[in-house]
C-alpha cells in the first residue's frame with residue numbers, strides 16, 4: 001500500500017495525518033496494494049488544474065483523477081486526489097470546523113469518486129455517493145480518537161474582576177493556550193459581565209488564530225454583539241443571574257422557535273451555532289430541528305457522579321446521545337466539569353469532536369502554569 005503526498009502549499013503540517021487517513025481508507029476497502037497520490041495545492045494552482053483538465057477557470061475544493069473504473073482492483077493504481085487548502089480553509093471557517101476535519105471530509109469525497117461514485121450523474125447516484133462518504137467518514141472516526149481541545153478562559157477574568165483591575169488578563173491566557181497547542185479559545189459573555197467583558201471578546205477576536213467560541217444566551221443584546229464581533233462559532237447556553245456557572249443545558253424542546261430564530265440570525269451572519277444541551281434524546285431531536293450545526297453535550301452530571309454506578313449510567317447516556325446527534329447530522333462537542341480524571345473515559349467516544357474545558361485547566365494553571373496545564377490535557381485527549 002502506498003500513499004504519495006505532495007504539498008505545494010502552506011499547511012504541510014497536515015501531511016502526516018492525511019497520509020494516515022488515506023492509508024486507513026485503502027486498508028479498510030481491501031486496497032492494500034493500490035497506490036494513491038494526494039496533492040495539496042493553493043487556489044492559484046487549483047484554478048490552473050481546473051482550467052487545464054476540466055475547462056473551468058476557477059478554484060474548487062477537491063478534484064479526483066481516477067485511474068480505474070469499477071470494479072476496483074487491488075494491486076493497480078487507484079488514482080490522484082487534488083485538494084485545495086485555501087478553499088478547505090474557507091469552507092472550514094464557514095462550517096465552524098477545524099482545517100483538518102475539512103481536509104478529511106474532502107479526502108473522503110475524493111476517495112469516493114476514485115471508487116467509482118459520482119454525485120453529478122443524478123439524484124440516485126448522489127444519494128449512493130453520500131452513503132459511501134458517510135461510511136468512509138465513520139471508518140476514519142472509529143480509527144482516530146483525536147478530538148479538539150478548546151480552553152475556556154473565563155476564570156482568568158473572574159480573578160481579574162475580583163479586584164476590578166487589569167490583571168490577570170484573559171488575553172494573555174488565550175495566547176498561552178494557543179502556544180501550548182490547543183485548538184481553540186472559549187469565552188462566555190454573560191449578561192451581568194461577571195467575568196469576560198466586551199473588551200475581552202473584541203480583543204480576542206483580533207488575536208485568536210485558532211478558533212474563538214463565544215458562549216452566550218440567545219438574547220437580542222448578545223445576538224447583536226455576536227453578529228458584530230463574528231466569533232468562529234457561537235454556543236448557545238441558558239443563563240440565570242443567580243447561578244455560579246451554567247447549570248444545565250438549554251431547554252430546546254420548550255424554546256424551539258426562539259432558538260431556531262437565533263440560529264438563523266447567526267447563520268445568516270456566517271456564524272455556525274452549537275447548542276449546549278443535556279444528554280436527552282428529545283432535546284437532541286429538537287436541536288436538530290433548529291438547524292444548528294452542532295450540539296455540546298452537557299457533561300456535568302457525568303462529572304459530578306458520586307458513585308461508579310451513577311457515572312456508568314451517565315457515560316452510557318452521553319455515548320447514546322452522541323450517536324443519535326451524529327445520525328441526525330449534528331456535530332458533537334462535550335463540556336462542563338471535565339477534568340484530568342474524568343476526561344480520559346470520554347476520549348474514545350468517536351462522535352465527540354471537541355472538548356470544551358475551563359475550570360480544571362485554569363485551576364491547574366495556577367500551580368503549574370497555563371502552557372503546562374493545557375499540554376497535560378492535550379496529552380489526555382490526543383495522546384501526544
Ligand code: PXP
Nearest residue numbers: 246276335336337356357358359
Ligand atoms: N461548556 C459550556 C457550555 C460552559 O458553559 C462551560 C462553563 O463555562 C464549559 C463548557 C466549561 O466548563 P468547566 O469550566 O467546568 O470546564
